[in-house]
Amino acid sequence: MAIELDATDIEQAVRSLVTVEQTNFGVEVSLPVVYGDGEMVTVVVERAGGELLVHDGGFSAMRLVAAGVALSKGVGARLDEFAHRYRCTFADGRVTALRASDDLPLTVCLVANAARAVGDYVYELRRQADFDFRGAVFDKLREIVGDRIRESEEFRGKSGRLWRVPIILDPARAHPLSFVAPLANRSGVPQGFAMLYDLGRAYPNVERDVVYDETSDLRDEDRALLSSAEARVFGLMETQVRFREIAGVA
Amino acid sequence: MQSFDEVVAEFLSRPKLMLHQPKWQQKAHPDFAAAGAKVVVSGSNAIVGRLVMTAHVLRVPRKYGFALIFRGKRVFALDVNPGRSHRNLLTKGAVSETHWQCWPAMEAEADGRDLMFAGWLNCFLLRARISGRFPIKPPPHRGQGVQLRLFNGD
Numbered sequence: 001m002a003i004e005l006d007a008t009d010i011e012q013a014v015r016s017l018v019t020v021e022q023t024n025f026g027v028e029v030s031l032p033v034v035y036g037d038g039e040m041v042t043v044v045v046e047r048a049g050g051e052l053l054v055h056d057g058g059f060s061a062m063r064l065v066a067a068g069v070a071l072s073k074g075v076g077a078r079l080d081e082f083a084h085r086y087r088c089t090f091a092d093g094r095v096t097a098l099r100a101s102d103d104l105p106l107t108v109c110l111v112a113n114a115a116r117a118v119g120d121y122v123y124e125l126r127r128q129a130d131f132d133f134r135g136a137v138f139d140k141l142r143e144i145v146g147d148r149i150r151e152s153e154e155f156r157g158k159s160g161r162l163w164r165v166p167i168i169l170d171p172a173r174a175h176p177l178s179f180v181a182p183l184a185n186r187s188g189v190p191q192g193f194a195m196l197y198d199l200g201r202a203y204p205n206v207e208r209d210v211v212y213d214e215t216s217d218l219r220d221e222d223r224a225l226l227s228s229a230e231a232r233v234f235g236l237m238e239t240q241v242r243f244r245e246i247a248g249v250a
Numbered sequence: 251m252q253s254f255d256e257v258v259a260e261f262l263s264r265p266k267l268m269l270h271q272p273k274w275q276q277k278a279h280p281d282f283a284a285a286g287a288k289v290v291v292s293g294s295n296a297i298v299g300r301l302v303m304t305a306h307v308l309r310v311p312r313k314y315g316f317a318l319i320f321r322g323k324r325v326f327a328l329d330v331n332p333g334r335s336h337r338n339l340l341t342k343g344a345v346s347e348t349h350w351q352c353w354p355a356m357e358a359e360a361d362g363r364d365l366m367f368a369g370w371l372n373c374f375l376l377r378a379r380i381s382g383r384f385p386i387k388p389p390p391h392r393g394q395g396v397q398l399r400l401f402n403g404d
Contacts, residue, residue: 019335024310030334037356038337057309058281059334066304066327068319071278093279132322136298213321214257 025057033112035063035119041112045104054097054107056115061093067122079118086114133184133236137211140239141168141180145247148173155179157198165195167206168247178207178246181231185213189222196229207246208232211239258325258353261299262318265292268382272303274389282306283389289318289380299325301380305367305389309333312391314367316374325353328361328374350377 017032017040026046033041044057061071061079069075071093083090087098087110095115097107141149148169153176156162167176179199181192196208208231212218223233234242272285284304291297304315314330328350329336335346336358348370349358365373367388375381 023333025308028333034337038339038358039332040335040337042334058279058306061279062282062284062304062306062313062315065279065282065284066302066315066317067324068300068302068317068322076278092281094281132298132300139298 026053028057029108029112031109031112033109033116035116036123039063041115041119043108043111043115045108052104054104054111056095056111056118058092058094060095060115060118061090063119064122069122075121079121082117082121083114085117086110088114090114090118130184130188133213134182136236137180137182137239138166140236141166141243144240144243148177148247155199156202157195158201159198161198163195163199165199168243171248176203176206178209179203181208181210181226183210183212183218183226186218186222189218189225193225193229196226196231200230209242209246210234211236254321255354258320258323261291261297261320262326262353262378264294264297264379266290266299266378266380267292268301268380268384271384272301272386274305274387276307276390281308285386285389287382287384289382301378303371303386303389305391307389307391312367314370314389316370318378318380323353324351324356326378327351327356328370328377329358330365330370 014032017030019030021028026044028042028044030040030042035041042056042059044055046053065071076090079090083095088095089098095111095118097111099107138149138151145168148171150167150169152164153167154162154164155176166180166182168178168180169175170177179196181196183189183192192210196210199206200208208229210226210231210233212223212233212235214235214237226233232242266289269288269290272287274283274285276283282304284302286300286302289299289301299318299320302315302317302319306313311331313333316328317324318326328348330348332346332349335344336349337344338357340355341357345358345360348361348363350361351358371386
């Protein structure tokens with residue numbers, strides 16, 4: 001049976017999503033603007049110094065932090081760019097309208113959209129995942145080789161390019177035993193291959209190891225490409241066994 | 251090879267240990283405080299996650315968030331007094347009160363209890379299977395000051 005398309009019903013249904021509540025914080029307006037996970041966007045209207053102030057109460061930044069995003073200066077600047085698209089600013093973790101008094105309903109909608117745009121930054125968490133994975137690899141390595149791990153050392157490749165790379169030192173801690181490339185996902189494959197190939201030609205006696213995340217989107221072809229740079233490629237779960245062999249730890 | 255959902259399910263089901271004491275900070279965001287700590291699966295230091303807690307410092311009723319992050323994803327969460335409605339996209343319906351969410355669906359499951367911060371924290375740690383010997387302080391809150399400012403007729 002076909003569903004009747006009734007403009008009035010649809011209008012009422014959408015309007016019913018708008019709720020307004022007075023709290024200690026000001027007037028909180030929930031709008032028909034939704035984050036990707038189904039949570040409604042709420043905007044706060046308050047009177048400050050004789051002017052109306054429309055902001056998100058820090059709710060969208062709070063969502064980001066709760067999803068594991070670190071609000072660094074760089075991230076703040078990026079979020080401010082998003083907010084400016086909707087005539088708002090992002091400062092001190094809060095999305096605020098640049099001017100509220102001209103047209104309050106429109107301003108409330110602009111802030112809601114800016115807040116949603118800020119909240120959407122959660123979908124750009126790949127770099128954070130890289131960081132977490134790198135940390136997991138180092139923790140594992142430190143367990144096995146102790147102070148023979150260096151998290152970031154500079155080496156010049158055959159091309160002349162300078163690379164920053166984690167290494168395992170030999171037992172005398174005098175020379176690198178292995179260059180280690182942690183790989184959280186496929187996006188790191190081209191860079192990983194270039195680094196290992198370039199360093200391999202400059203330091204043929206130093207081993208090359210790639211540790212990848214088994215839960216990532218890495219394909220067999222990616223592993224084959226990395227192996228062609230004469231690197232040993234293995235998953236995080238195998239780290240314990242592999243690095244014990246490489247480092248000569250019993 | 252395990253799928254990501256299977257890896258998350260394993261992570262959630264296994265006991266975890268908090269590695270350090272979470273400390274409340276609000277320097278970059280005066281509206282709310284946040285604290286976090288690394289958690290590892292007991293007996294497997296390679297399986298690492300992060301406990302993240304957030305607390306609004308102005309709003310009444312007090313709004314808290316507890317979340318477990320794994321490989322960059324929020325895989326288990328508790329939103330206390332969210333102050334906004336959550337629409338369940340799969341099972342339909344809306345939840346406006348305190349609710350839990352769990353990977354993979356992350357649909358909101360309402361919890362009608364009225365607890366203090368410590369009570370919700372204990373519930374979350376218990377359900378997330380996180381243990382730790384570190385005392386966790388309640389978050390800062392200065393809601394009364396704002397209330398006076400809002401209603402003093404300015």
